[in-house]
Every structure is written in structure tokens, then in C-alpha cells.
Amino acid sequence: MTKYKVSNIGLLLSLILVVMAYLKYDYKALVLLVPLFAFYILLLVSGSSSIRFNFYLKSLKRAHTNKKIISLTFDDGPDAVVTQQILQILKNYNIPAAFFCVGEKIEKNPDLLREVYGDGHIVGNHSYSHSKIFDLRSTKNMVKEIEITNKIIEQTIGKKPTLFRPPFGVTNPLLAKAIKRTGVISMGWSLRSWDTNGKIDSVVERLRRKVHPGDIILFHDNRTNTVEILNRLLPYLFDNGYQVIALDKLLKINPYAED
């Protein structure tokens, strides 16, 4: 069930109850609305908490396959130091990845973005500002962030991305509208690396335990830990028969607009 359907059903039920209550002049019936609204609010809040729930909008999160194929994605770059190091690791292992880049950072490092693309990796849109309050913005503002970043990417590498990953993976109905309006594909993940939490041993151990065929793993290319994590995770994956393939091949999608 989509987020919209759930929200609409909640709203509809509430309205019906209000009408019934007024028709009977029985205001006690309004009491029924309290738990109903509480449930409705809970649905909205839990739905906006993470892209993994696919509540407000449909995000691509994984491939449904039994084959041991996975894709790597890197958010929040390009970063002058870490992105370079990650490109080197990917080169060493001869594997492709997808980079969801922040418009503001591309403007500071356009050559780095060209290098990412030149190395054969996919470039996706991760908003212009990566604002902490991105999900509180208006649809108009979100549309602007998506469009301006697509434009920057197109001016830098000559390709317009179709893939957008919302900052912090937070989704809500306004963002769902912005995604529909801009025609981008909302890109989620199935396995979060937690490379942001600092404890490399536990991050690597957890990833080894959790990885499954068809996974899309979320990393960050602005964290020094990510380099070490990859160096310890990748040999394990290959020893266990995993193949790292490009995100567009895993999901059978086109990462850039045709025109």
C-alpha cells in the first residue's frame, strides 16, 4: 500500500466519523477520533523517518535476485581527499560504483566530478545544499534543489542524471511531489554501512553479516573511515562469491536522461 493510500484512508475514516458524530448530535463519538488521529499521525511520522519504508514515495532500494550481485553507492561528495582515495580503491579492484553528489560541492570540485564520471562511475543527484532541514522545505524549493543540481552535473559531465537520493534518506509527501514534478527516480538503499559511526571493526563485521544478493550498500565518500572499511570488506565479498556491478545494471535502469 502506498503512503498516499494509507494517508487518504486515515483521513477519509476520520471525516466519516466526524460526519456521523454530528448527524447523531452525539459528541461522545468524537472521542473515537483521538486514537484514530494518533494512529494517523504515527503513520505519517514513521513514514517520513526513512526512505527504506517506501511510505510516501516509491524508492528503488535493491534488486530482487538470488545471484550474488550487489552495488556500491557513495553519498555526500565530491570530497577533495576521500573521493580520490575511494576512486583509487575502486580502480584497484576494477569495480564500478554510483556517487550521489551535492551540487554545492560539485561547484567547488568540478574536476573531481569529471574524474568520477571519467572512471566509469555513475553520477547521481543528492540535492544542492544537503540542508539538515531539507525535508521541511516546500515542494517548490525541493524542485529547485533537484533541478539546479541536475544542471550543474550536466554542465560538468555533459549528462543529466535521472537518479536522485534525498538528503538523509528522509521522505515526505512534499518531496514525493517534487520527485514527480522533476521526473527523477528516487534512489534508496537496502544496506546502510553506518560508515559514519566511527567504529571500523563493528561496521565491517556487521556488513559481512548483513550483506545479501541484490543489495545496494550506502557509503559516504567524505568520511576517512570509508576507505579502510572498503579495504576490509571488498576482499571478503569477493572470497564469498560476490560480484560488485554498476547500479544501472543491477536495477536495469538508465542513470541519465536520453536527450
Ligand SMILES: [Zn+2]
Ligand atoms: Zn547525504
